[in-house]
Every structure is written in structure tokens, then in C-alpha cells.
Amino acid sequence: MDFLAASAGPIAEALGTTILLAVAAGIGSIVLGTLITAARISPVPVLRWAAFGYVQFFVNVPLLVLLVLAVFALPDAGFLLPLTPTAIIVLTLYEAAYVAEAVRSGVNTVGKGEIEASRALGFTLGQTLRVLVIPQSLRAAIQPIGNVMIALTMNTALAAAVGVVELTSAANKLNLVEAQPILIFTAAGLIYMALALAIGLTAGRLEKKLRIRR
Amino acid sequence: MTSSTSPAQHPASPLVSVAQVQKHFGAHHVLKDIDLEIARGEVVVIVGPSGSGKSTLCRCLNRLETITSGTITIDGVPLPAEGRALADLRAEVGMVFQSFNLFAHRTILDNVALAPHIVSKVPLKQARAEAVALLERVGIADKAERFPGELSGGQQQRAAIARALAMKPKLMLFDEPTSALDPEMVSEVLDVITSLADDGMTMVVVTHEMGFARRAADRVIFMDDGRVVEDTTPDEFFDNARSDRARAFLSKILAH
Ligand SMILES: Nc1ncnc2c1ncn2[C@@H]1O[C@H](COP(=O)(O)OP(=O)(O)O)[C@@H](O)[C@H]1O
Ligand SMILES: [Mg+2]
Numbered sequence: 001m002d003f004l005a006a007s008a009g010p011i012a013e014a015l016g017t018t019i020l021l022a023v024a025a026g027i028g029s030i031v032l033g034t035l036i037t038a039a040r041i042s043p044v045p046v047l048r049w050a051a052f053g054y055v056q057f058f059v060n061v062p063l064l065v066l067l068v069l070a071v072f073a074l075p076d077a078g079f080l081l082p083l084t085p086t087a088i089i090v091l092t093l094y095e096a097a098y099v100a101e102a103v104r105s106g107v108n109t110v111g112k113g114e115i116e117a118s119r120a121l122g123f124t125l126g127q128t129l130r131v132l133v134i135p136q137s138l139r140a141a142i143q144p145i146g147n148v149m150i151a152l153t154m155n156t157a158l159a160a161a162v163g164v165v166e167l168t169s170a171a172n173k174l175n176l177v178e179a180q181p182i183l184i185f186t187a188a189g190l191i192y193m194a195l196a197l198a199i200g201l202t203a204g205r206l207e208k209k210l211r212i213r214r
Numbered sequence: 215m216t217s218s219t220s221p222a223q224h225p226a227s228p229l230v231s232v233a234q235v236q237k238h239f240g241a242h243h244v245l246k247d248i249d250l251e252i253a254r255g256e257v258v259v260i261v262g263p264s265g266s267g268k269s270t271l272c273r274c275l276n277r278l279e280t281i282t283s284g285t286i287t288i289d290g291v292p293l294p295a296e297g298r299a300l301a302d303l304r305a306e307v308g309m310v311f312q313s314f315n316l317f318a319h320r321t322i323l324d325n326v327a328l329a330p331h332i333v334s335k336v337p338l339k340q341a342r343a344e345a346v347a348l349l350e351r352v353g354i355a356d357k358a359e360r361f362p363g364e365l366s367g368g369q370q371q372r373a374a375i376a377r378a379l380a381m382k383p384k385l386m387l388f389d390e391p392t393s394a395l396d397p398e399m400v401s402e403v404l405d406v407i408t409s410l411a412d413d414g415m416t417m418v419v420v421t422h423e424m425g426f427a428r429r430a431a432d433r434v435i436f437m438d439d440g441r442v443v444e445d446t447t448p449d450e451f452f453d454n455a456r457s458d459r460a461r462a463f464l465s466k467i468l469a470h
Contacts, residue, residue: 111315111318113311113313113314113315114315114316114317114318116278116311116315117309117311117315117316117317117374117377118317119278119304120276120278120304120307120308120309120378121304121305121329121333121377121378121381122301122302122303122304122305122329122333122334122381123301123329123332123333124298124301127332127333131317131328131332132317135319136318136319139319210319212318212319212363213318213361213363213364214318214362214363
């Protein structure tokens with residue numbers, strides 16, 4: 001057990017990277033996913049198709065493939081970014097597709113009569129989306145979005161495969177030295193569980209606070 | 215709030231003018247040869263059996279439904295087809311629905327202040343101050359910070375009226391505003407509508423409240439099967455209905 005305490009520094013740093021990946025990509029994917037949903041329900045056919053294509057693409061390509069492509073192919077094409085920002089961007093693009101699906105599930109809960117009332121008040125379609133449809137859809141989709149955020153946190157581990165030193169990568173390195181796989185990966189697993197629990201509880205709180213009473 | 219504040223082109227000309235309007239839903243002919251003029255300040259009550267086209271007529275007046283043919287002009291201007299001009303027209307025509315349709319995720323105050331701020335670009339502070347005054351006028355200023363789901367039906371409908379008034383409309387449309395209410399809440403809503411009428415608001419009210427129709431209406435329109443069958447004064451309508459269909463409708467509705 002002592003070696004765990006001795007390597008607390010690097011592990012804490014790696015955990016910091018995991019949290020950075022999750023928070024940055026989490027915020028990014030919620031913003032982008034919401035915009036994709038707005039495009040998906042807009043009256044502009046090109047936007048609808050683009051949003052549909054986006055979601056289909058990212059739901060049907062493995063995240064690991066995307067990460068490897070971004071890390072190895074993008075520099076070849078002349079895009080040079082450090083590893084961690086690259087992983088954040090890929091995670092954001094990838095999870096945004098799932099956030100978009102989650103938000104879209106909330107769109108159905110928006111009151112038809114409320115949309116009609118907004119039109120009768122003179123709202124343009126964009127204003128109705130911004131003021132009514134998107135806010136109500138997000139509120140209805142808090143739990144599913146929370147689940148996407150949990151999946152995102154687990155998916156940050158894949159960044160290890162392309163060289164980002166996050167929690168799983170740090171655990172792996174430690175294990176190479178100490179050869180204590182059960183202990184080390186159980187500890188890492190417990191940390192991921194704690195993160196998932198924190199996200200789940202936060203989502204539950206938010207849901208309770210923001211739930212729409214009809 | 216009175217019609218004198220509107221930039222009337224010809225004060226004597228009708229505010230609403232409906233000519234030869236037809237409306238179909240697919241093959242279903244729902245409004246037939248509708249001709250109708252509404253003067254400024256006039257209170258028109260529309261009655262008739264369910265399915266006769268009352269709601270559809272109302273909804274055509276602010277173009278929530280499009281008509282198949284004919285013309286509708288409001289204040290001398292034909293209803294715009296779409297875009298900014300249509301949104302502007304809708305802002306001038308307030309509508310109150312049977313099911314209130316308040317924005318469930320916003321407070322009552324926000325419900326009233328939102329449209330002036332977003333549609334008419336009134337600064338938020340001013341929009342809120344005006345909203346408070348309107349909530350006072352309809353008697354629910356103490357509910358300003360509540361959410362719609364926390365209010366009774368009667369309170370929600372009064373908030374919905376305040377929300378429509380916040381746009382300073384030239385015309386108010388009420389589509390069965392008390393039909394979804396528990397009986398004990400009907401009068402609080404009708405009182406608000408009556409006070410608006412007393413202030414000179416031009417309005418169209420679809421209702422089954424015959425007492426209100428007799429008291430508040432300048433004119434009663436009886437619709438049946440998509441047509442305007444009677445268009446007369448309340449006294450004429452209730453005491454001397456000419457058509458068999460109106461008499462049959464009245465005897466049915468006044469029986470209970
Ligand atoms: N959106 C719609 N699509 C198809 N038919 C409709 C629609 N709205 C109303 N109708 C039909 O039009 C007729 C008139 O309806 P409505 O105007 O709601 O009557 P009222 O308000 O007098 O009860 C009815 O036969 C109704 O079924
Ligand atoms: Mg109706």
C-alpha cells in the first residue's frame with residue numbers, strides 16, 4: 001500500500017488531467033450538442049441534414065478510432081496541437097452527438113400550446129427555439145445528459161491510448177513498476193466510480209431544482 | 215390601452231375586416247363564406263356548437279391558421295404571409311387560449327415581461343415594471359415570482375391575459391377562456407375580460423358563458439357548420455333568434 005501513498009503526487013496530477021478532460025469536453029459537448037439539436041429541429045433543410053449526418057457519423061465511429069486519427073493524422077495534415085487539447089476536442093465532438101440525442105428526447109416534452117402562444121405573441125421561430133424549446137428540452141433531458149457525462153468521464157480513459165497521461169495511463173505506468181495490477185486498477189476504478197457518483201448526484205440535484213411543474 | 219393609442223388610419227374604418235373567407239383542412243371545408251367586420255372598441259362574442267369553426271376563425275385572425283381563400287385585414291393591412299411582418303402583426307393581436315399555455319419554465323412575471331422584451335425590444339427593467347402593473351391590474355401581483363404550475367387555473371388564465379396585454383394589442387382574441395376552469399374560478403376571469411371591454415378594448419370572445427355574452431357583448435355571432443348564421447345584438451339573439459339552428463342551440467345550452 002505504501003507505494004500508492006508514495007506516488008500520490010503523480011496520481012493526483014493524472015486525476016487532474018482526467019477531470020480537465022471531462023469538464024472541458026463536458027461543457028463543450030453540452031453547448032455543441034444543444035446547437036446540433038437546434039439545427040436538427042430548425043426549418044432549414046440543410047441544417048437539419050447536416051445535424052442528422054453529424055450525429056450519425058459520431059454515433060457510428062468508435063471513439064478510439066477518432067482519437068488515433070486526430071493524434072496521428074492531423075499533424076500529418078499540418079494541424080499541430082498538444083495531446084491534451086486534441087483529446088478534449090475529439091471528446092467534445094464525439095460526445096456532442098450523444099448530448100444532441102439526449103436533448104432531442106426532451107424536445108417532445110415541450111408544450112405544443114406554449115409554442116403556439118409564443119407564435120401568437122410575435123416570437124420569430126429563432127426566438128421560440130431560444131426562449132422556449134431549448135430551455136425546456138434541456139430541463140427535461142438533465143438525467144440523460146448526466147448519463148452522457150458519466151460515459152464521457154469513462155471515455156477519457158481512452159485518451160491513454162494516444163499518450164495523454166490521465167488516470168488510467170498513470171495507473172498503468174505505476175503498475176509497470178510495482179506489478180500490483182489488482183490493487184492499482186481497483187483503486188483507479190474506485191476513483192472513476194466516485195466521479196460517476198458525483199456526476200449522477202449533481203444531475204439528480206439539478207433535475208430536482210429545475211424540473212418543470214406543469 | 216384604448217384604441218385611441220393605435221395609429222388608426224381611419225378611425226371610422228373597421229379594425230378587422232373579413233371578406234369571403236374559406237378555410238379547408240384537407241378536404242374538410244371548415245369555414246364557409248365568412249364575411250365579418252369588427253369596429254374599434256367593439257366586443258364580439260362568438261357562440262355555436264362544438265366543431266362549428268369558432269376556434270378556427272379566431273386562429274385565422276392572427277394567422278395561426280392560414281386561410282384557403284378570401285381576405286382578412288387588420289387595421290387596414292392585409293394579414294402578412296410570413297416573416298417579420300407576420301410576427302409584428304401577431305404582436306398587435308393578443309390571444310388567450312382555453313388551456314392558458316403559460317411558459318411552464320418561467321415565473322409569472324417573466325411570462326408577462328418576456329414578449330415585450332424579446333419581441334418589442336423593451337429594456338428588461340421597463341418590461342418588468344410594466345408586467346408588475348399588469349399583474350396588479352388582473353389581481354395576481356402577489357404571484358409574480360411563482361411558476362405557472364403553482365397557480366390555480368383562474369390565476370393562470372389571468373396571468374395569460376396579462377401576458378397578452380403586455381404587447382399593447384389593438385385586438386384581443388379569447389378562445390373559450392373559461393372552459394378549462396373549475397366553476398368557482400370562471401367569474402374572476404370573466405370579470406377581468408369585462409373590465410377590459412369597459413376600457414374600450416376591441417375583442418373577440420368565443421365562449422359558452424351566455425350570461426357574459428348578454429352582459430358584455432356589443433354583438434353576438436352564432437356559427438354553425440362553418441358559417442355565420444346570425445350576427446346581431448345580444449338582446450335580439452337571446453330573445454328573438456331567427457334561425458332554427460340558433461334556437462335549437464340556445465334551448466340546449468340554456469336548459470342547464
Ligand atoms: N388542425 C386541424 N386539422 C384538421 N381538422 C381540424 C383542425 N382543427 C380543427 N379541425 C376541424 O375543423 C372543424 C372546426 O373546428 P374548431 O374551429 O375547433 O371548432 P369549434 O372551436 O367551434 O369547436 C372541426 O370539424 C374540427 O374537427
Ligand atoms: Mg374551439
